[in-house]
Amino acid sequence: MTALTIARPQREGISAQPVRDATAIAGRALRALPQEMETVIPPIFIALFFFVINIGTLQHLTQSHIHGFDIKAFMLPTAILIGVTGVSRAGSLVLDIHDGYLDRLLLTPVRRLAILVGHMVADVAIACMLTVPILILAFAIGVHIQAGVPGRSSPWPASGAWPSPASATPSPSRPATRRR
Amino acid sequence: MTHISVRPRDADREPPAIRTEGLVRAFDGAVAVDHLDLDIRRGEIYGFLGPNGAGKSTTVRVLCTLLAPTGGRAVVAGHDVAAEPERVRLRIGVALQDVALDPKQTGVELLRLQGRLYGLSRTAIADRLEALTRLIDIGDALGRPIRTYSGGMKRRLDLAAALVHEPEILFLDEPTTGLDPVSRARVWEEVRRLNAELGMTIFLTTQYLEEADELADRVGIINGGRLVAEGAPDELKRRVGNDVIVARFGGPGDAARAEAARRRVEAVPGVRGVDTRGDELVVTAADGAATIGAVAVALDAVAPVRHLTLRTPTLDDVFLELTGNHIQLDDRQEEVA
Numbered sequence: 001m002t003a004l005t006i007a008r009p010q011r012e013g014i015s016a017q018p019v020r021d022a023t024a025i026a027g028r029a030l031r032a033l034p035q036e037m038e039t040v041i042p043p044i045f046i047a048l049f050f051f052v053i054n055i056g057t058l059q060h061l062t063q064s065h066i067h068g069f070d071i072k073a074f075m076l077p078t079a080i081l082i083g084v085t086g087v088s089r090a091g092s093l094v095l096d097i098h099d100g101y102l103d104r105l106l107l108t109p110v111r112r113l114a115i116l117v118g119h120m121v122a123d124v125a126i127a128c129m130l131t132v133p134i135l136i137l138a139f140a141i142g143v144h145i146q147a148g149v150p151g152r153s154s155p156w157p158a159s160g161a162w163p164s165p166a167s168a169t170p171s172p173s174r175p176a177t178r179r180r
Numbered sequence: 181m182t183h184i185s186v187r188p189r190d191a192d193r194e195p196p197a198i199r200t201e202g203l204v205r206a207f208d209g210a211v212a213v214d215h216l217d218l219d220i221r222r223g224e225i226y227g228f229l230g231p232n233g234a235g236k237s238t239t240v241r242v243l244c245t246l247l248a249p250t251g252g253r254a255v256v257a258g259h260d261v262a263a264e265p266e267r268v269r270l271r272i273g274v275a276l277q278d279v280a281l282d283p284k285q286t287g288v289e290l291l292r293l294q295g296r297l298y299g300l301s302r303t304a305i306a307d308r309l310e311a312l313t314r315l316i317d318i319g320d321a322l323g324r325p326i327r328t329y330s331g332g333m334k335r336r337l338d339l340a341a342a343l344v345h346e347p348e349i350l351f352l353d354e355p356t357t358g359l360d361p362v363s364r365a366r367v368w369e370e371v372r373r374l375n376a377e378l379g380m381t382i383f384l385t386t387q388y389l390e391e392a393d394e395l396a397d398r399v400g401i402i403n404g405g406r407l408v409a410e411g412a413p414d415e416l417k418r419r420v421g422n423d424v425i426v427a428r429f430g431g432p433g434d435a436a437r438a439e440a441a442r443r444r445v446e447a448v449p450g451v452r453g454v455d456t457r458g459d460e461l462v463v464t465a466a467d468g469a470a471t472i473g474a475v476a477v478a479l480d481a482v483a484p485v486r487h488l489t490l491r492t493p494t495l496d497d498v499f500l501e502l503t504g505n506h507i508q509l510d511d512r513q514e515e516v517a
Contacts, residue, residue, distance in 0.1 A: 017299060024296045032284045035325075096282070104280035104341060107244060108297040109270040 018117070021110040025118025029089055030125060039091065044130050047083030048137060051075055055141070073145075076138045083134055084127040089119035195258055197222045197349050197381035198243060204251035205238050212238040214405035215252065220383065220398075222348075225375050227396030227413075228385040229495060235405040236385040237277055240353045243383070244274045257348050270298070273347035277354045277385075279338040283327035287318070287337050290326065291344055298345035305344075312340040315370065332363045339367070343374075349381045350374065356391060364391075371395055389495040401499055408502045413495060420493040420501050423468025425475055427461040428487040437483040444478045451475070455500070462500075464493070 033040065059071045096102040105115050198220040205213040213235045220226045230236050241247040243256050245265035254261045257271035282290060291312060295305035313322055316336040321329060326337065335358065342350060352371065356364040372395065374380045386392050392399045393413045401409040401416070409416055429437050438456045445454050445463055450471035453464045461479070465471040468490045479485050 020299075021297060024293055028282070028285065028289070028293055031289065032282075035284050099283060100276065100278050100280040101282040103246060103276060104282075104294075105297070106246060107269055107272075107274050107280075108294070109266045109299075110297050111266070 018111055018114045021114035022118040022121055025105070025110075025115055026121035026125065029092060029119060029122035032092070033126065036092075039086075040126065040130065043083050043086035044133055046086075047079045047130070047134055050082055051079035051134065051137065054078070070143075072138065072141055072143045076134070076143055079134050079138075080131055083130045087123055087127045087130065089123050093119060194222045196220055196255075197224070198226075198254070198256050198383060200243075200252065200254045202252035203239070203242065203249055203254050205235075205242050205247060206250045212405050213242065216402075216405070216407055218400065218407070220381065222381050223375070223379045224397045225371065225382045225384060225395050227392035227399040228383065228402060229387070229389070229392045229399055229499070230385075230402035231387065231499075234402045236402060237353055238405075239402070240274070240276070240351050240383070240385055244272060244351055245269055270345075271348045272351060273342035273345065273349070274351045275335075275339050275342045275353065275355055277357065279334045281326050281334055281338055281341070284325060286325055287322035287329075287340075290337070291322075291340060294341050294344040300345065308344055308346070312343060315343070316340045317366075331358055332360065335359060335363070335367075339370070346378070347380070349383065352382060352384045354385055354387065356386070356388065368395060389499075393495055399495065401495070401502060403499075403503045409498065416495065416498045417493040420464055420497045422492075423465050423471075424491050424493050424497055425463040425465060425468055425472050426487070426489045426491070427463070427475070427479055427485045428489075429459045429461075429483055429485060441479050441482040444482055445475055448474045448478050457500075462497070464497075 054075050055072055058075075062069050062071045062074075093102070096105070102115075106112070196219050198218055200216050200218040203213055203216040203218075204211065216235075216239060218226075228236050228239065238247065242249050243254055243261060245261050245268050248262055256268045259267040259271070261268050285293070288309065291309055292305055295308055300308065316322075316333075316339065318329075318333045318336060321333060322337075326334065329337065335355070339352075339355065342352075355371075356367050359367065368391070371382055371384065375382050382395075384392070384395060396413060398411060399409075399413050399416060400407050409419075427438075427441070429441075438459055438461045441461050442454045442456050445451060445461065448471065450465050450467060451463055452466060455462045463471075463475055465475075472488070472490050476485070476488060479488075
């Protein structure tokens with residue numbers, strides 16, 4: 001261990017930077033995503049599975065009885081909801097408490113809200129990413145969104161907003177203390 | 181004792197780095213910190229010594245704004261911990277008792293994020309990373325996920341994370357627990373250096389008596405949430421006496437012999453105090469070398485003594501004198517990183 005030799009740096013405007021803080025915390029969560037693929041792959045698999053199964057089983061029944069009904073278009077938002085419902089950083093927050101890292105974050109001059117918002121922003125980004133394969137499959141099997149670009153874009157904000165309340169809700173199973 | 185601490189010249193005229201007035205912290209009625217009054221000067225290394233459950237870590241968590249005080253007041257770096265916690269956090273660095281790291285990040289990622297959260301620019305973060313890399317000396321491991329680090333490497337990275345923003349006050353909560361002797365010596369060296377070169381105020385809690393003795397300008401001894409003594413280590417040890425003679429009898433039934441011996445030794449000229457601890461007799465004397473012969477003769481008349489030792493007092497003797505108990509060490513101190 002050698003000496004700390006550099007001069008004391010100038011502190012720059014700290015503390016009142018909630019957007020920058022939340023972005024930094026969200027960035028950390030997204031960087032960790034490749035190591036947490038087990039949280040992403042099952043929801044996307046389940047969503048795609050039921051999208052295909054439901055269309056396969058209900059297409060003939062519904063389209064032969066309801067004139068003009070498109071089961072594929074009907075199932076698209078359902079599949080997106082199934083996929084993104086499981087997205088929540090609550091588990092990561094629990095791990096942060098368990099590993100003691102939440103204490104490290106709480107010791108910084110960052111506002112508590114920025115820490116929570118940072119996790120929620122990461123959830124939104126992950127939910128939007130999960131929507132992509134579902135949309136690709138939907139377009140590949142012939143789903144048409146007649147509302148044009150706004151209609152095609154709408155699944156992203158909708159799916160992104162969906163898991164946010166879950167992120168913000170404290171889990172009853174959250175441990176009260178960190179690992180010793 | 182080698183002591184390299186350098187205190188800024190104006191330290192006595194400056195407002196204190198840490199001041200608590202009647203600080204109380206209770207958990208569901210159980211009082212962990214009981215009307216604690218501290219006054220720690222800027223540039224000082226303050227050792228906070230006490231056994232498990234004495235209230236050391238709770239005090240640190242209150243001073244670091246992780247816990248709100250139940251009563252009283254604490255001012256750190258000129259700001260009230262309850263009223264201005266963000267201003268306090270900006271000026272302090274903390275290495276808690278258990279490392280506070282994210283195992284999924286690499287060391288570099290963790291330090292960069294710390295820098296960003298303290299509002300440092302990219303250039304400043306790069307400069308700090310370079311300096312801290314030299315400081316913690318873990319080589320290429322800094323680019324690896326933290327989950328692959330050894331206990332000692334994690335402890336050093338945790339210290340680096342506490343120093344990213346170069347705080348005015350550094351809280352070290354049992355920083356060498358679990359470290360091997362070599363790593364412990366390195367941490368001691370760095371604590372001295374941070375204090376000497378940067379004038380950093382260091383609040384150090386420890387169960388290691390020798391750690392407080394080696395590093396601290398002043399030591400506060402806490403027991404049951406209350407400050408039972410405070411002063412320079414030498415000053416505290418002088419309260420016990422100049423020298424300590426320890427006689428160990430050993431063997432069954434020797435606690436009773438020690439008690440019998442106590443009455444005889446108390447009559448020996450030069451003896452200031454005698455205490456029995458199990459089969460041990462602890463004698464404090466103004467001049468141990470001059471008194472040990474007479475003590476040996478007095479003991480020989482009662483029972484054969486297995487070991488007779490003359491030593492200078494330790495902070496454990498001070499603690500024993502003040503509380504009637506030895507400092508109980510945490511099991512984890514025996515772990516080697």
